[in-house]
Amino acid sequence: MAEVLGTRVDILPRREIEQKILAYLKAKSEKSYFIVTANAEMCYRAAQDRALQTALNTADLCVPDSIGVRWALRRQGLAAELYPGVELAEWILKQGFSVYVLGAKAEVLQRLNFPNIVSKHHGFFDADAEKSILAEIQRLKPQVILAALGAGKQELWLSRHKNDLKSLLIGVGGAIDVISG
Ligand code: UDP
Numbered sequence: 001m002a003e004v005l006g007t008r009v010d011i012l013p014r015r016e017i018e019q020k021i022l023a024y025l026k027a028k029s030e031k032s033y034f035i036v037t038a039n040a041e042m043c044y045r046a047a048q049d050r051a052l053q054t055a056l057n058t059a060d061l062c063v064p065d066s067i068g069v070r071w072a073l074r075r076q077g078l079a080a081e082l083y084p085g086v087e088l089a090e091w092i093l094k095q096g097f098s099v100y101v102l103g104a105k106a107e108v109l110q111r112l113n114f115p116n117i118v119s120k121h122h123g124f125f126d127a128d129a130e131k132s133i134l135a136e137i138q139r140l141k142p143q144v145i146l147a148a149l150g151a152g153k154q155e156l157w158l159s160r161h162k163n164d165l166k167s168l169l170i171g172v173g174g175a176i177d178v179i180s181g
Helices: 014-027 040-048 050-056 067-074 085-093 106-110 127-140 153-164 175-180
Strands: 002-004 007-009 033-038 061-064 099-103 117-121 144-148 168-171
Touching: 002 067, 007 040, 007 050, 007 061, 014 033, 014 061, 014 085, 014 168, 033 040, 033 085, 033 153, 040 050, 040 067, 050 153, 061 067, 085 144, 085 168, 085 175, 099 127, 106 175, 117 127, 127 153, 144 153, 144 175, 153 168
Parallel strands: 033 061, 033 168, 099 117, 099 144, 144 168
Antiparallel strands: 002 007
């Protein structure tokens, strides 16, 4: 196991990351599986924010997302293959599993059309709306929740709700903006 500024990072080939995800989804587990896609800025922020670092380190898998993280690992003599969040999000969307998208602006979500997206909610919600989002997720039981609430915020949110959800949880930052075009 490697660390970048105190954030645990897993060094695995892309194929193995994909196999872990497929194995989790096919097993229909009663527990969530939380994936962080870590870039250097997030590791740097976490080094100064104990709550964020704790949240990141509750991940079941932390995928190196950026050149900065690869550079930091190389300084430790470790060679890591990157899997950028946007590519991982797109790969997951194309697998056909049921997906709930939480985050990004409403007009961006309108342009995001994949047949396996069971529902979407924009990422600018208050505590009341959060309750109905969680209720909808419990009802729909999506296999995957893609959270695009901004780096850090989405990992804090996912880690807070990790034990109440039974999905693959993944923070994907600005990926939804990129994928929806
Ligand atoms: N976002 C959101 N709610 C927020 C803040 C951001 O849904 O309260 C969305 C934003 O619309 C974008 C994504 O999160 O789709 C990434 O946001 P940003 O680029 O600001 O954050 P970064 O991940 O680069 O820190």
